[in-house]
Amino acid sequence: xxxxxxxxxxxxxxxxxxxxxxxxxxxxxxxxxxxxxxxxxxxxxxxxxxxxxxxxxxxxxxxxxxxxxxxxxxxxxxxxxxxxxxxxxxxxxxxxxxxxxxxxxxxxxxxxxxxxxxxxxxxxxxxxxxxxxxxxxxxxxxxxxxxxxxxxxxxxxxxxxxxxxxxxxxxxxxxxxxxxxxxxxxxxxxxxxxxxxxxxxxxxxxxxxxxxxxxxxxxxxxxxxxxxxxxxxxxxxxxxxxxxxxxxxxxxxxxxxxxxxxxxxxxxxxxxxxxxxxxxxxxxxxxxxxxxxxxxxxxxxxxxxxxxxxxxxxxxxxxxxxxxxxxxxxxxxxxxxxxxxxxxxxxxxxxxxxxxxxxxxxxxxxxxxxxxxxxxxxxxxxxxxxxxxxxx
Numbered sequence: 001x002x003x004x005x006x007x008x009x010x011x012x013x014x015x016x017x018x019x020x021x022x023x024x025x026x027x028x029x030x031x032x033x034x035x036x037x038x039x040x041x042x043x044x045x046x047x048x049x050x051x052x053x054x055x056x057x058x059x060x061x062x063x064x065x066x067x068x069x070x071x072x073x074x075x076x077x078x079x080x081x082x083x084x085x086x087x088x089x090x091x092x093x094x095x096x097x098x099x100x101x102x103x104x105x106x107x108x109x110x111x112x113x114x115x116x117x118x119x120x121x122x123x124x125x126x127x128x129x130x131x132x133x134x135x136x137x138x139x140x141x142x143x144x145x146x147x148x149x150x151x152x153x154x155x156x157x158x159x160x161x162x163x164x165x166x167x168x169x170x171x172x173x174x175x176x177x178x179x180x181x182x183x184x185x186x187x188x189x190x191x192x193x194x195x196x197x198x199x200x201x202x203x204x205x206x207x208x209x210x211x212x213x214x215x216x217x218x219x220x221x222x223x224x225x226x227x228x229x230x231x232x233x234x235x236x237x238x239x240x241x242x243x244x245x246x247x248x249x250x251x252x253x254x255x256x257x258x259x260x261x262x263x264x265x266x267x268x269x270x271x272x273x274x275x276x277x278x279x280x281x282x283x284x285x286x287x288x289x290x291x292x293x294x295x296x297x298x299x300x301x302x303x304x305x306x307x308x309x310x311x312x313x314x315x316x317x318x319x320x321x322x323x324x325x326x327x328x329x330x331x332x333x334x335x336x337x338x339x340x341x342x343x344x345x346x347x348x349x350x351x352x353x354x355x356x357x358x359x360x361x362x363x364x365x366x367x368x369x370x371x372x373x374x375x376x377x378x379x380x381x382x383x384x385x386x387x388x389x390x391x392x
Contacts, residue, residue, distance in 0.1 A: 014286060017283070017286075021283070027384075028143065036290055044299075060292055074138075076157065077274070079249075089154055092328060097162055102124045103321045104166075120170075123170065124358045130349075134157055134346070137379070152337060198243060199237060225239055250267075289345055297369045318343075341378075
């Protein structure tokens with residue numbers, strides 16, 4: 001393909017995604033659905049022209065990982081730690097943890113009954129379906145009240161991070177047992193120490209680098225440390241969360257002489273620049289990920305009766321558990337946040353990351369796409385029908 005045509009395609013994709021984002025803000029329609037549908041239509045067009053996109057699975061996996069890092073960093077850079085925030089942080093953490101545990105167990109039980117495979121394999125396959133996608137949830141609640149939006153930001157960020165940690169624990173410690181838990185706790189503690197060290201080093205670099213290119217090298221360092229940690233089966237996403245929280249709440253961690261050494265007078269301005277760069281980078285990666293994921297979908301798998309039935313059984317589990325957990329975690333009306341439980345980038349990424357020896361035989365590929373679309377539609381219906389009222 002001529003490079004000019006490729007540039008045109010890439011540019012139009014970004015512009016199209018930007019238009020979808022504007023429409024999403026105005027009409028409360030999740031842009032992820034529009035991107036997925038666009039990807040499906042592009043595949044039909046390319047099939048007609050007899051053109052194929054090579055190396056689709058590696059590209060999807062790489063984009064998904066980069067998107068996950070940027071989205072968690074973007075969310076963490078918005079989290080403020082303070083006394084008055086502790087209550088909502090605690091509720092969001094408990095809600096995310098309980099939802100992941102109970103949803104994965106119930107969906108795993110469903111797969112166990114329907115597919116007659118070992119329960120552990122079913123649980124691993126179910127885990128991606130238990131995690132709320134912050135990539136979809138956070139942009140979709142911009143028009144809600146600050147209290148509701150804040151809870152969704154915290155909960156979805158915790159869901160992403162805890163979900164990835166639990167998923168990694170399952171696939172890397174398939175033998176189970178006490179020592180697997182000890183090893184997981186040790187690896188998490190090691191990653192926490194590495195994260196804190198990286199935070200101080202990167203904060204020092206931010207204050208001392210005078211070159212006009214500053215933040216891309218720092219984000220590249222985060223990518224590098226994440227990838228190295230992933231190779232050694234460490235909870236690398238913890239680094240991203242800690243770094244974002246650290247930067248956005250430096251007044252809690254950096255005081256006195258240390259404040260003068262590690263921060264400069266332009267820190268707040270530079271932090272805003274980092275937030276903008278992270279948000280725009282996440283937007284780009286998310287755009288191409290969902291377009292390619294839509295392109296990868298086979299229409300025949302989406303209309304497969306078995307996939308439709310299983311997807312229809314998964315949805316009541318997702319929203320039933322969510323309603324029960326929120327009812328125990330929050331007071332007042334649960335509308336519309338009870339409907340905000342979209343599955344998206346994180347679900348697809350983790351599902352693609354299931355090792356061959358742990359994959360469930362007979363699992364219909366269309367289930368993944370159907371659940372992503374259905375949860376986004378339910379969220380859209382809940383957000384659109386919300387007209388304000390009692391706050392939590």
